[in-house]
Amino acid sequence: MTVVRTRFAPSPTGYLHLGGARTALYSWAFARHFGGTFILRIEDTDLERSTPEAVQAILDGMKWLGLDHDEGPFYQMQRMDRYREVIAQMLEAGSAYLCYSSPEEVEAMRERLRAAGEKPRYDGTWRPEAGKTLPPAPAGRMPVVRFKNPQDGEVSWDDVVKGTITISNKELDDLVIARGDGTPTYNFCVAVDDWDMQITHVLRGDDHVNNTPRQINILRAIGAPLPLYGHLPMILGPDGEKLSKRHGAVSVMEYPDQGYLPEAMLNYLARLGWSHGDDEVFSMQQFCEWFNLDHLTRSAAQFNNEKLAWLNNHYIKQADNERLAALALPVLEREGAQFDGAPALTVVIALMKERANTINELADAAMLFFREPKPDAALLAQHLSDAARPALAQFAQRCESVEWTREALAALMKEVLAANSLKMPQLAMPLRLIVTGQLQTPAIDSVLQIFGRDVVLARIKKFL
Numbered sequence: 001m002t003v004v005r006t007r008f009a010p011s012p013t014g015y016l017h018l019g020g021a022r023t024a025l026y027s028w029a030f031a032r033h034f035g036g037t038f039i040l041r042i043e044d045t046d047l048e049r050s051t052p053e054a055v056q057a058i059l060d061g062m063k064w065l066g067l068d069h070d071e072g073p074f075y076q077m078q079r080m081d082r083y084r085e086v087i088a089q090m091l092e093a094g095s096a097y098l099c100y101s102s103p104e105e106v107e108a109m110r111e112r113l114r115a116a117g118e119k120p121r122y123d124g125t126w127r128p129e130a131g132k133t134l135p136p137a138p139a140g141r142m143p144v145v146r147f148k149n150p151q152d153g154e155v156s157w158d159d160v161v162k163g164t165i166t167i168s169n170k171e172l173d174d175l176v177i178a179r180g181d182g183t184p185t186y187n188f189c190v191a192v193d194d195w196d197m198q199i200t201h202v203l204r205g206d207d208h209v210n211n212t213p214r215q216i217n218i219l220r221a222i223g224a225p226l227p228l229y230g231h232l233p234m235i236l237g238p239d240g241e242k243l244s245k246r247h248g249a250v251s252v253m254e255y256p257d258q259g260y261l262p263e264a265m266l267n268y269l270a271r272l273g274w275s276h277g278d279d280e281v282f283s284m285q286q287f288c289e290w291f292n293l294d295h296l297t298r299s300a301a302q303f304n305n306e307k308l309a310w311l312n313n314h315y316i317k318q319a320d321n322e323r324l325a326a327l328a329l330p331v332l333e334r335e336g337a338q339f340d341g342a343p344a345l346t347v348v349i350a351l352m353k354e355r356a357n358t359i360n361e362l363a364d365a366a367m368l369f370f371r372e373p374k375p376d377a378a379l380l381a382q383h384l385s386d387a388a389r390p391a392l393a394q395f396a397q398r399c400e401s402v403e404w405t406r407e408a409l410a411a412l413m414k415e416v417l418a419a420n421s422l423k424m425p426q427l428a429m430p431l432r433l434i435v436t437g438q439l440q441t442p443a444i445d446s447v448l449q450i451f452g453r454d455v456v457l458a459r460i461k462k463f464l
Contacts, residue, residue, distance in 0.1 A: 004036030012054035015251035016061030022269045032288040040069035061252040083184040095221040098143040099126040121173035142180035155213035160230035160293045167213045195224035206231040233300040259358030264312040272301040309357040321346040331363035337370035373437030383429040391420040396460040410445040
């Protein structure tokens with residue numbers, strides 16, 4: 001097999017969206033699977049819409065996901081001399097020509113064809129043909145350069161996702177490959193870049209299917225080899241409509257802000273259009289070993305926030321506590337956490353991470369250890385009953401000397417319950433309220449152990 005060279009080539013006109021991230025992931029994994037090369041290319045010839053901020057958003061998204069590139073990033077605006085060189089060669093070879101039709105004239109051509117019930121297109125006024133006399137060039141008008149697209153036959157390719165796709169050349173008009181100011185256009189730049197960078201496989205969204213026959217014809221005209229193309233189906237929202245803002249976050253960099261781990265996002269995106277049997281959870285190393293083009297699905301995938309949250313919970317439970325603490329710390333600081341005299345954050349994280357779907361949820365849950373408890377008065381009146389008070393006092397007295405471990409505290413609670421003929425909730429619920437300010441916590445013996453003897457005794461005595 002030829003050495004695999006893949007590319008991810010986003011246009012910096014917004015953010016790195018989920019569909020783009022999946023495309024990057026598949027292209028990256030395919031190159032890694034075969035020990036090939038993964039190239040990052042920024043297609044920034046749309047000067048009106050491309051921004052430095054959008055470029056940075058792409059780079060930030062790729063870095064967060066850990067999709068490292070072997071070559072690049074290459075910027076099309078830095079390759080203008082190369083594009084002009086190829087255009088000059090095409091003009092000389094007769095595969096491109098100068099067109100002096102104004103935008104208004106081109107639109108008038110299209111309107112006439114629409115009125116006649118035909119496909120709107122450029123009518124070939126300036127296309128050179130044998131025996132044809134071209135109009136005189138209008139004075140002072142800068143021409144565009146058009147590709148002389150074949151007028152007969154068809155373009156056909158074996159799409160690695162969709163199967164064979166065939167489009168008649170009669171459906172394609174003579175594409176503008178350079179504007180009047182000399183700036184080359186998208187489809188031309190892509191073809192030249194894929195040629196120069198020796199791209200062997202192009203994986204991209206199926207919104208590019210209409211661009212592919214144009215790029216194939218340009219590549220053939222300049223004598224370049226064709227890569228294999230694969231067009232991935234779009235990602236839909238839970239309602240079956242195209243994924244958009246109303247379904248939640250669609251920019252990759254919104255997910256770390258919401259508390260998602262990159263390994264969860266990668267694992268989830270990998271399964272949105274590809275499968276390996278029934279495997280749902282796998283590392284990126286395993287994914288690269290498994291990934292090929294045979295199990296890409298032709299049907300659109302639906303984004304499921306609950307599934308992503310489930311995967312994120314799995315990876316949070318597996319993650320190192322130091323790492324989770326570093327991620328949760330900024331959230332805790334924003335929420336006003338008080339760390340003086342508080343338990344070690346890593347110890348709290350170890351206890352709380354089992355039930356957290358996101359880092360933000362983990363930080364919210366951890367806050368009970370880093371703020372003064374303010375139990376609701378009505379709940380306190382309900383649970384701090386006359387029966388519970390003597391048991392709490394006895395528990396506090398014996399806490400002075402008990403070994404401060406979860407096991408010893410659990411045993412002490414059972415002894416106090418038995419001595420006072422109470423059931424566990426009658427002691428555990430007021431303890432939770434007094435020590436943490438809330439009724440829902442992990443196991444109370446674990447919570448007490450982490451708070452420490454001095455804090456627990458001080459809070460019990462305050463409320464008794």
